[in-house]
Amino acid sequence: MLGTSDAITRLRALTPKIARSSAPILITGSTGTGKEHFARGLHRASRRAHAPFVAINCGAIPDTLFEAELFGFERGSFTGAFQAQKGKAVLADGGTLFLDEIGELPPLSQTKLLRMLEEREVNPIGAPRPVKVDLRIVAATNRAVEEQVEEGSFRSDLYYRLNVARVDLPDLSERREDIALYLHHFIDRFNRRDDCRVGSPDNELMNVLLDYDWPGNVREVRNFVEGVFIDPPDGPIGVCHIPAAFLRLQSSYSRSSDEERNLILSVLEKTDWNKVEAAKELHWSRMTLYRKLTKHHVTRGGAGS
CATH class of the missing domain: 3.40.50.300 (P-loop containing nucleotide triphosphate hydrolases)
Structure with missing residues (x-):
C-alpha cells in the first residue's frame, strides 16, 4: 500500500x-x-x-x-x-x-x-x-x-x-500526509494511460484537497483524479478544472463533519467520557468511535478546540 x-x-x-x-x-x-x-x-x-x-x-x-x-x-x-x-x-x-x-x-x-x-x-x-x-x-x-x-x-x-x-x-482522513501521494500516483497513472501531460494540483487546489476528509478514501481519490482527465488540462490542475459538484460536496462534507464532531462531544459529556457507554449511545462499535475521535482530534483536555 x-x-x-x-x-x-x-x-x-x-x-x-x-x-x-x-x-x-x-x-x-x-x-x-x-x-x-x-x-x-x-x-x-x-x-x-x-x-x-x-x-x-x-x-x-x-x-x-x-x-x-x-x-x-x-x-x-x-x-x-x-x-x-x-x-x-x-x-x-x-x-x-x-x-x-x-x-x-x-x-x-x-x-x-x-x-x-x-x-x-x-x-x-x-x-x-x-x-x-x-x-x-x-x-x-x-x-x-x-x-x-x-x-x-x-x-x-x-x-x-x-x-x-x-x-x-x-481512513485516509487519519493519515492526511498520504493524500498528496495518492493524488500524484493517480495523476501519473492516468497520464500514462491517456497519453496526457496533466500536472500536479496548484497550491490553491492542493489546500482544498488536503483539507477534505475523503469519506470514500483511496477509491474517491482515484475517481476524482480520473474525472479531471475527462477534460484534462495541459499543465497544473486548478480549481477551475474540477467539477463544481466536488466543491459543493467538499463544503457540505465539512459542515456534516463539524456536526458529527459536536455530536460525539455531546455524547461523551453525557456519559462522563465513558467511551464504552458513548459507543453504545451512538450505536457504533468502540473501534468506530476511536477512529472518529482520532479523525476529529477529540480529546478530553482539548474538547472545545
Whole structure:
C-alpha cells in the first residue's frame, strides 16, 4: 500500500509476517480503504502466490445461491443445472479465497462457511462425496463485526474462526500526509494511460484537497483524479478544472463533519467520557468511535478546540 504515514509503515512491516502464515485473516476498514488490494498483496507475498486468488462478494449473492457459488454443483442437481460448475472454494484450491463483505453474509450461509473452515472440505450440490480443499481464507468487511456478534446477526464461532489475524485499514482522513501521494500516483497513472501531460494540483487546489476528509478514501481519490482527465488540462490542475459538484460536496462534507464532531462531544459529556457507554449511545462499535475521535482530534483536555 502507498503511504509514508505511521499507520501504513506499520502495515508494511506487518505484511510479510502475516503473508508467511496460512491462518485466516480478517481485514476491516471503511469503504474505499483498499481491503481487496491489501488482500491481493498478501497473496502475492505468500507461499501460495503461484496458485489462484479467488474473490467472492458475500453481499452480492442471495442466500439461496451462496452454496452453489461457493461449493459448486453437479449437472442435473437442480433445475437449470445443465452442466457441472466448480465452486469458488475449489477454484481457489492451493491459493487464497477472499470473502469480501463478510458482514453481509446471512446466518444460513454463515453456518455453511463455518463447516467448510472446520472440515477443510466442501460438498458440491449433487456430488456423491465431499471435496478436500487447501486454501487460505481472507475475509473483509466495512462493518463492526463485534457489534454484529453482540446483536446475534453474526455467528460468534465464525467470527473467532476468521479473526485469527486482524488488519485494520485506516481512513485516509487519519493519515492526511498520504493524500498528496495518492493524488500524484493517480495523476501519473492516468497520464500514462491517456497519453496526457496533466500536472500536479496548484497550491490553491492542493489546500482544498488536503483539507477534505475523503469519506470514500483511496477509491474517491482515484475517481476524482480520473474525472479531471475527462477534460484534462495541459499543465497544473486548478480549481477551475474540477467539477463544481466536488466543491459543493467538499463544503457540505465539512459542515456534516463539524456536526458529527459536536455530536460525539455531546455524547461523551453525557456519559462522563465513558467511551464504552458513548459507543453504545451512538450505536457504533468502540473501534468506530476511536477512529472518529482520532479523525476529529477529540480529546478530553482539548474538547472545545
